[in-house]
Amino acid sequence: MSTPPFLTLPGCARTERVVTARGEFAALRAEPDGPVRGSALLVPGFTGSKEDFIGLLAPLAAAGYRVTAVDQRGQYETGGPDEVAAYGVAALGADVRALTEVLATEGGPLHLLGHSFGGQVVREAVLAAAAEGPLPWCSLTLMATGPGAIDPAEAARTKLLLDVLPVMTLEEIWQVMRQMDESGDAPKPVLEPDVAEFLHRRWVANVPRALAVTGGHLVAAPDRVDELAAVAAGVLPVLVLSGVRDYAWPVPEQSRMAERLSARRVVVADAGHSPNAEQPAATAEALAAFWV
Numbered sequence: 001m002s003t004p005p006f007l008t009l010p011g012c013a014r015t016e017r018v019v020t021a022r023g024e025f026a027a028l029r030a031e032p033d034g035p036v037r038g039s040a041l042l043v044p045g046f047t048g049s050k051e052d053f054i055g056l057l058a059p060l061a062a063a064g065y066r067v068t069a070v071d072q073r074g075q076y077e078t079g080g081p082d083e084v085a086a087y088g089v090a091a092l093g094a095d096v097r098a099l100t101e102v103l104a105t106e107g108g109p110l111h112l113l114g115h116s117f118g119g120q121v122v123r124e125a126v127l128a129a130a131a132e133g134p135l136p137w138c139s140l141t142l143m144a145t146g147p148g149a150i151d152p153a154e155a156a157r158t159k160l161l162l163d164v165l166p167v168m169t170l171e172e173i174w175q176v177m178r179q180m181d182e183s184g185d186a187p188k189p190v191l192e193p194d195v196a197e198f199l200h201r202r203w204v205a206n207v208p209r210a211l212a213v214t215g216g217h218l219v220a221a222p223d224r225v226d227e228l229a230a231v232a233a234g235v236l237p238v239l240v241l242s243g244v245r246d247y248a249w250p251v252p253e254q255s256r257m258a259e260r261l262s263a264r265r266v267v268v269a270d271a272g273h274s275p276n277a278e279q280p281a282a283t284a285e286a287l288a289a290f291w292v
Contacts, residue, residue, distance in 0.1 A: 056276055116248060142239070
């Protein structure tokens with residue numbers, strides 16, 4: 001679960017609901033003060049939300065980029081139906097394409113980024129778009145994501161969640177997770193009260209069906225890197241960005257994925273699974289350098 005460094009929006013940003021052919025999506029949008037060099041669509045991961053990118057908004061806007069970070073269907077303020085079909089990666093990838101169609105009307109090059117599970121969603125969007133014609137994005141960033149299923153230890157924890165979702169409420173699960181965190185030996189991060197309250201509010205706002213379907217994908221995700229490499233070759237620059245450690249996909253595995261994609265590789269110092277939230281300034285600098 002990513003933890004935003006703060007929740008107060010910078011002056012360049014606002015909340016918005018982006019209306020698409022596939023419904024409305026809650027978003028944070030940032031605008032540059034000066035000339036616009038391009039736009040970016042940022043897609044969060046499992047149990048995440050648009051707020052995971054809040055630390056990137058000001059530095060990316062300052063670099064000249066119009067930024068749109070969204071809640072995926074079933075997450076936080078976007079919501080969604082109690083239907084399995086709504087949350088498969090093909091359906092979520094179709095949502096990304098619908099958002100892209102709207103953002104493309106604003107003009108300029110459009111960059112696509114997916115964090116963690118969101119990386120596999122944007123991969124699905126690219127593969128589906130490639131089957132129909134030219135790609136609408138000018139670059140793809142895979143942040144803290146991997147080629148297939150998550151690490152076995154993390155998969156075991158995710159399976160525990162999948163086991164209890166049918167019999168416990170999200171509030172009950174939250175309380176159990178907090179008890180487990182408090183009883184563990186690992187150092188406990190000290191959160192600002194508003195951030196702690198937000199994490200609770202966001203968790204219980206998830207659509208349980210979305211958690212079940214997307215969690216099920218993560219523990220058994222297929223490796224589609226070679227397919228992506230084939231459609232991206234020569235037409236879609238790819239960046240693989242991670243922290244120096246990652247509990248979901250080992251960092252060496254992400255580096256091998258970058259090699260298979262002939263992608264640029266960036267490892268952000270002093271960051272883990274969420275460099276966007278843990279080291280936003282360095283992450284934004286790496287993104288702006290890639291998007292030039």
